[in-house]
Amino acid sequence: MKLTILFGGASFEHEISIVSAITLKQKLSGFDLSFIFCDQDHQFYLVDASKMKALTFSKGEYKKMPKLSLSLGAFVQKGLFSSRDHGGMFLNLIHGADGEDGSIAALLDFFSIKYIGPRIDASVFSYDKRYTKWLCNARGVKCLKHEELSVKEHNNIKIPYPLIVKPSRLGSSIGVSIVKEESELDYALDSAFEFDSSVIVEPFLQSVKEYNLAGFWANGKINFSIVEEPHKEEFLDFEKKYMDFSRSEQVLKADISKDLESRLKANFEKIYKNLFEGALIRCDFFVVDGEVYLNEINPIPGSMANYLFEDFKDSLELLANSLPHAKRAKINYEYIHSISKAKGK
Amino acid sequence: MKLTILFGGASFEHEISIVSAITLKQKLSGFDLSFIFCDQDHQFYLVDASKMKALTFSKGEYKKMPKLSLSLGAFVQKGLFSSRDHGGMFLNLIHGADGEDGSIAALLDFFSIKYIGPRIDASVFSYDKRYTKWLCNARGVKCLKHEELSVKEHNNIKIPYPLIVKPSRLGSSIGVSIVKEESELDYALDSAFEFDSSVIVEPFLQSVKEYNLAGFWANGKINFSIVEEPHKEEFLDFEKKYMDFSRSEQVLKADISKDLESRLKANFEKIYKNLFEGALIRCDFFVVDGEVYLNEINPIPGSMANYLFEDFKDSLELLANSLPHAKRAKINYEYIHSISKAKGK
Numbered sequence: 001m002k003l004t005i006l007f008g009g010a011s012f013e014h015e016i017s018i019v020s021a022i023t024l025k026q027k028l029s030g031f032d033l034s035f036i037f038c039d040q041d042h043q044f045y046l047v048d049a050s051k052m053k054a055l056t057f058s059k060g061e062y063k064k065m066p067k068l069s070l071s072l073g074a075f076v077q078k079g080l081f082s083s084r085d086h087g088g089m090f091l092n093l094i095h096g097a098d099g100e101d102g103s104i105a106a107l108l109d110f111f112s113i114k115y116i117g118p119r120i121d122a123s124v125f126s127y128d129k130r131y132t133k134w135l136c137n138a139r140g141v142k143c144l145k146h147e148e149l150s151v152k153e154h155n156n157i158k159i160p161y162p163l164i165v166k167p168s169r170l171g172s173s174i175g176v177s178i179v180k181e182e183s184e185l186d187y188a189l190d191s192a193f194e195f196d197s198s199v200i201v202e203p204f205l206q207s208v209k210e211y212n213l214a215g216f217w218a219n220g221k222i223n224f225s226i227v228e229e230p231h232k233e234e235f236l237d238f239e240k241k242y243m244d245f246s247r248s249e250q251v252l253k254a255d256i257s258k259d260l261e262s263r264l265k266a267n268f269e270k271i272y273k274n275l276f277e278g279a280l281i282r283c284d285f286f287v288v289d290g291e292v293y294l295n296e297i298n299p300i301p302g303s304m305a306n307y308l309f310e311d312f313k314d315s316l317e318l319l320a321n322s323l324p325h326a327k328r329a330k331i332n333y334e335y336i337h338s339i340s341k342a343k344g345k
Numbered sequence: 346m347k348l349t350i351l352f353g354g355a356s357f358e359h360e361i362s363i364v365s366a367i368t369l370k371q372k373l374s375g376f377d378l379s380f381i382f383c384d385q386d387h388q389f390y391l392v393d394a395s396k397m398k399a400l401t402f403s404k405g406e407y408k409k410m411p412k413l414s415l416s417l418g419a420f421v422q423k424g425l426f427s428s429r430d431h432g433g434m435f436l437n438l439i440h441g442a443d444g445e446d447g448s449i450a451a452l453l454d455f456f457s458i459k460y461i462g463p464r465i466d467a468s469v470f471s472y473d474k475r476y477t478k479w480l481c482n483a484r485g486v487k488c489l490k491h492e493e494l495s496v497k498e499h500n501n502i503k504i505p506y507p508l509i510v511k512p513s514r515l516g517s518s519i520g521v522s523i524v525k526e527e528s529e530l531d532y533a534l535d536s537a538f539e540f541d542s543s544v545i546v547e548p549f550l551q552s553v554k555e556y557n558l559a560g561f562w563a564n565g566k567i568n569f570s571i572v573e574e575p576h577k578e579e580f581l582d583f584e585k586k587y588m589d590f591s592r593s594e595q596v597l598k599a600d601i602s603k604d605l606e607s608r609l610k611a612n613f614e615k616i617y618k619n620l621f622e623g624a625l626i627r628c629d630f631f632v633v634d635g636e637v638y639l640n641e642i643n644p645i646p647g648s649m650a651n652y653l654f655e656d657f658k659d660s661l662e663l664l665a666n667s668l669p670h671a672k673r674a675k676i677n678y679e680y681i682h683s684i685s686k687a688k689g690k
Binding site: 010011012014015016018040041042043054055057058069070071072096097098101102103105106107109110111112120121123124125128131133134135137138150196197198274327328329330331333334335336337339 | 355356357359360361363385386387388399400402403414415416417441442443446447448450451452454455456457465466468469470473476478479480482483495541542543619672673674675676678679680681682684
């Protein structure tokens with residue numbers, strides 16, 4: 001399959017997007033891959049596959065590569081006398097801001113570029129943890145209770161310790177802290193507010209069971225990955241997650257009952273349907289007292305959660321052939337014509 | 346004030362956006378106005394103010410005008426040997442798809458162009474009537490009960506007649522029908538599904554009181570318009586709304602109690618805060634048995650609801666000086682550097 005991987009972005013997760021892209025290059029050997037890098041200034045560059053190394057970006061060498069601009073149906077490389085189109089199928093692999101907040105989705109949709117990834121609405125409901133709660137409530141999926149803070153308001157937090165403090169709009173554990181007692185709260189709030197003007201607080205559940213499940217809509221059904229029980233310490237901090245984004249080895253299926261597996265899948269489906277079509281997402285669940293809770297939605301999981309799929313290449317190809325079609329209005333100026341007529345013009 | 350009005354769009358409301366732009370041209374005399382038209386193929390054109398007439402668009406004459414492309418900080422008009430930037434402050438006046446679904450917001454944000462209008466999140470919650478209900482529920486604002494349909498499912502509708510059938514994602518009464526009895530339902534559903542794959546059904550309230558209120562955040566508070574009680578027949582159909590978008594005469598304040606006025610404002614504020622900053626929106630409310638219900642949010646109201654403001658020009662200028670700033674991540678390649686160091690490269 002011919003596929004262009006779009007990565008980078010003006011995001012705190014910029015570097016893990018680079019790691020993700022390098023991992024997918026290895027994982028998708030046999031595909032006809034191209035790479036387009038979005039730098040922190042929102043300039044696009046065409047990166048030769050042989051240069052797909054971390055240092056190409058950290059040393060700024062990408063700036064010598066061909067610059068691209070967005071145009072209808074393609075990214076365009078403009079020469080002095082001619083221009084070259086880079087169209088076809090895209091994979092949005094920009095984690096965090098730009099990629100997961102709806103911006104890249106809107107750009108690609110607006111310019112009629114085909115892509116794998118969450119659409120605008122899906123992005124908004126997964127990127128902001130507050131809105132993920134609203135989605136859960138509306139669709140009958142359990143989630144942890146939470147409180148929202150927009151400034152450092154210590155006294156108002158009613159959730160008992162230990163608690164977990166998170167910026168509302170970041171993934172990859174950036175700015176996230178576990179707070180065991182009040183003396184640690186100040187620092188945790190400072191860290192979170194460094195990344196977002198909105199912060200959420202949730203109870204921190206010790207020794208909770210955690211399960212990850214990925215999937216996508218194609219051929220009239222959701223195609224699920226295996227269920228994974230992630231190995232984890234207290235929780236993954238950014239550096240550990242950073243390494244986590246380069247995972248490419250198939251993992252083992254979690255040892256869970258058929259009943260739990262089907263309840264995880266049912267919850268995934270409630271979240272996914274009529275919203276995430278076009279995307280391969282990973283839902284991270286908690287199981288507390290036998291009940292399934294959604295923890296978070298990763299609409300562009302690290303290295304596309306390739307390690308959860310037995311047939312990752314086939315899955316991606318299947319998804320590429322099942323993308324939603326945006327309905328676009330046809331404009332015939334009927335009203336202006338009829339008014340002009342009435343006026344005798 | 347120097348201001349560029351962006352209008353048109355690949356939307357069923359394309360023509361009313363043209364009407365809105367022409368109305369604002371008259372209403373904003375004294376401003377240094379420019380006009381950029383987005384046609385149904387998503388091409389941008391710079392339209393001379395003297396050509397701001399409906400026929401320029403319906404007859405396709407705009408195609409002879411300078412084409413523009415999006416670039417960092419500005420729309421660019423490219424000549425053979427030079428190019429000209431059109432930057433400064435923009436007003437997103439594209440009603441419906443593109444303008445109100447988050448696409449234009451994402452484009453302008455991505456390219457760092459300053460604009461008056463709803464941001465991506467705000468667009469998603471106001472464009473889709475289903476998500477407006479979720480917003481209301483989360484923020485303690487009453488709204489009418491509703492049912493969602495994704496295919497023609499007659500038997501499942503539990504709301505008693507009369508009811509109102511609406512496409513989930515369109516404004517301006519397009520595809521909306523009042524259904525008094527079952528025999529009319531088929532046609533109403535057909536009309537609605539013509540415009541959207543998702544349809545909502547609500548009770549139709551006869552002789553309900555309706556009030557419109559506009560406002561925007563600036564100088565640390567919401568600046569409200571007067572409250573209007575719209576004159577209406579059963580409800581405004583598209584042709585009547587079309588004419589409604591060209592309104593420019595200041596209307597009279599609704600004759601309501603101080604108490605009701607302050608409750609309308611309190612509900613407006615619950616909807617607006619931490620979501621609609623940067624936009625001048627109009628909320629349309631119902632009052633049923635003394636209780637305030639949100640009917641819908643117009644994040645880009647027809648001709649910017651100019652007729653509701655006593656000092657429309659000052660209001661727009663105030664808003665232009667109070668736009669939210671997007672926080673953008675600074676990327677220093679800290680992790681890649683530390684990993685490269687550890688590897689001895």
